[in-house]
Amino acid sequence: MNNSKKVIVIGLDGVNWQLINKLIDGGFLPNIKKIKENGSFSSLRTTLPPVTAPAWTSFATGANPGQHGCFEFVTPENDLDDYAPISSNSIKVKTFYEQLDEIGKKCILVNLPVSFPPKLSEIVITSLLTRGDDFVFPKKLIDEIPEFTKYKLAPEGKKERKLKEHIHEIRDIEQTRFKCAQKLFKNKPWDFFFVLFSGTDWIQHTKYHDLINQDLKKNQSVINIYQDIDSYLGWFADNLPANTNLLVMSDHGFSDLKxxxxxxxxxxxxxxxxxxxxxxxxxxxxxxxxxxxxxxxxxxxxxxxxxxxxxxxxxxxxxxxxxxxxxxxxxxxxxxxxxxxxxxxxxxxxxxxxxxxxxxxxxxxxxxxxxxxxxxxxxxxxxxxxxxxxxxxxxxxxxxxxxxxxxxxxxxxxxxxxxxxxxxxxxxxxxxxxxxxxxxxFQYHSLDGIFISYGPDIKTNMELKQNNIIDIAPTIFKLMNIEQSNIFDGHPISEAIIEKV
Ligand SMILES: [Zn+2]
Known part of the structure; x- marks a missing residue:
């Protein structure tokens, strides 16, 4: 039975404990509270710079940017001011999900940054940095799961617009993402499942200062985004298949800047x-x-x-x-x-x-x-x-x-x-x-995000010492009973895992 261990990773882009704990204390995140109390958790140090693209690439490879080669969303080409966006082809080492694929483990990736063009024959819904209009792979999934016709990679991105519209669009995008992920999770075979909710990062670029400094009651419309995502997370936690462990993480934290x-x-x-x-x-x-x-x-x-x-x-x-x-x-x-x-x-x-x-x-x-x-x-x-x-x-x-x-x-x-x-x-x-x-x-990314582990192999109600984003891939391998890869710079978070004798 050991070989059939599964892992699901849920990403909450850009959240840190300062904000999550404030929202938990305010009673807004009952599911994250439950998972945290019944699991093991720590802060999660990210890459330098604390930027979404290199951070998720370090997650995907268990390696530092000096190995995988992704340092920012863009990289200089021939000249000092000539920058090109990176893609999955820029990742110079094998990701853990390609390694899983090679040994016959089925992976489903939803919204993993820098996963375009897909490197898996399995299901990949690509993310930021997708070129062209296709982000659902294989494309025939759109016929099976009609919600994909409404799926969007990111808000429209108009710089000047009302906050209300921005929040509305983010909630719509994440709801559609959840509905699609939910169907894939239930109806498709998988050994490793990944879904990232990006809306937390998007709204924090505008509202982190207020969320941290103001009474939360003043920010209910913004908190709706977090409450939606908390309920999605709750659904996954309540529907974990047997022998499945859940990891919740962010790719970096956030700071209120001077x-x-x-x-x-x-x-x-x-x-x-x-x-x-x-x-x-x-x-x-x-x-x-x-x-x-x-x-x-x-x-x-x-x-x-x-x-x-x-x-x-x-x-x-x-x-x-x-x-x-x-x-x-x-x-x-x-x-x-x-x-x-x-x-x-x-x-x-x-x-x-x-x-x-x-x-x-x-x-x-x-x-x-x-x-x-x-x-x-x-x-x-x-x-x-x-x-x-x-x-x-x-x-x-x-x-x-x-x-x-x-x-x-x-x-x-x-x-x-x-x-x-x-x-x-x-x-x-x-x-x-x-x-x-x-x-x-001004509010921008900072170095420390969150990590929570929860499931049959995880110790309960335990605060761990700080971990690093490069430790997640080795932890996934350990939880799936797969031998560690020599590509990993990180180490499995063994402190969280119940050792079977
Ligand atoms: Zn991010």
Whole structure:
């Protein structure tokens, strides 16, 4: 019977314990409460950067980005400012679900980011980063399960619209996703089942600040999203087949932020980066602690809602980067909000959100850094300077992490990744892109998400020490009694599992 162990993983994108516990205490999540109390749980450290695409890829491979090669939603190609979206073909090691497939275990994946194009002959409903209109594989499922005709990958993504409409659309999308997943779960054979609810991340980009800081009663319409998803989760938990364990997890957490750090602006001010436009007004957005421009400083210090409107006053700086945006707008959860227009022939560095790339000869067609010493020197210089930067109050440092990526990642793909990696738990790091629906308050992903395990092989009511997203794949293998793969960097979360004698 050992061989017939099954696992289901339910993803709640971007949730952390701070928010989930507040909602549990408010009585809004009876099912998650029950699963948590009858299972084992911990916080779950994610990838650097804490971004959906590399995080779910680390889940799917049990490996760090230095091995699987996915560091962001997009990756630079020939030139420093030429970015292409990643796909499942960008994953350089075998995922755990491909390994399961190879030994005859049936997998069903619903809404796993970076699963397009599908690598399984079995059922895959792809996610963000799907190209084209087909996301149901095999396509004939649409005839069997008519709810798929209503299935959508993401909200329409209009930047300016009423919150009510946004919430309504998210609830609709997740309800349809649940109905489809429910039918697959009941009617199709599987050994491993995955479904991700993305709506939590989508709404948190707008409402995390309010959910954390305000009385929950003021946010009932937003909480409806969480209550819906809690009831879906409850259905799966109540309908677990025999010998099946359930894992609930998020790919990263969320933070309520104090402000924005415009990294490319800072790199330009320090003369590492040149813009093409000669008449570009220079505003010290980057070096926020010493901003000369009074209005910019006021906007940053006062109320960040002022900053958004301030930005629109300078269209030459903040106009859409059409070239990149057109390529990725349909498949990513983000919009491009700044046209940097960089002069790659005269720039040694460029940043993409939390990642900094150095313009090395041999790597990029217009590379200008041509020897190892110069490369190391510039890298160290930038790390040293960014480490010291303080926020507008001149007290706390802007960045929690400023690191040489070779010290963060390990594996063959490190050389294709960024050169420097940044993380801030207090400031949104903006370069050319930002999360959709940001207006006024700033809230963004953080490092610690959630993990809950529940089922016949799981210890009950037990808080575990922190685990890592790369530990999930090894845990799935352990629960299914499958020998650990040598691709995994992580380890099974044995502390949660009842050892049979
Ligand atoms: Zn996410």
């Amino acid at each position: 402000g924005v750090f415009f990294l490319n602006e800072w790199l330009a001010k320090e003369n590492y980066l040149q813009f093409k436009s000669k008449n570009k007004k220079h505003i010290d957005f980057g070096k926020i602690s010493e901003s000369r421009d009074k209005s910019a400083k006021k906007a940053l210090n006062l109320n960040l809602s002022g900053l958004t409107s301030f930005m629109w006053k300078y269209p030459t700086i903040f106009k859409f980067a059409k070239k990149i945006y057109d390529k990725i707008k349909k498949i990513l959860p983000i919009y491009v909000d700044q046209d940097i227009g960089i002069d790659t022939l005269n720039s040694s560095v460029y940043s993409l959100s939390n990642l900094i790339y150095l313009n090395r000869k041999g790597r990029f067609s217009n590379g200008i850094i041509d020897n190892d010493n110069e490369y190391k020197k510039i890298k160290q210089e930038i790390i040293d300077k960014l480490t010291k930067i303080k926020g507008p109050d001149n007290k706390d440092r802007v960045f929690d992490v400023v690191a040489d990526s070779q010290k963060i990642y390990s594996g063959r793909q490190v050389r294709n990744g960024p050169d420097i990696i940044l993380y801030s738990s207090k400031y949104l790091i903006k370069s050319i892109m930002g999360p959709a629906f940001v207006k006024g308050k």
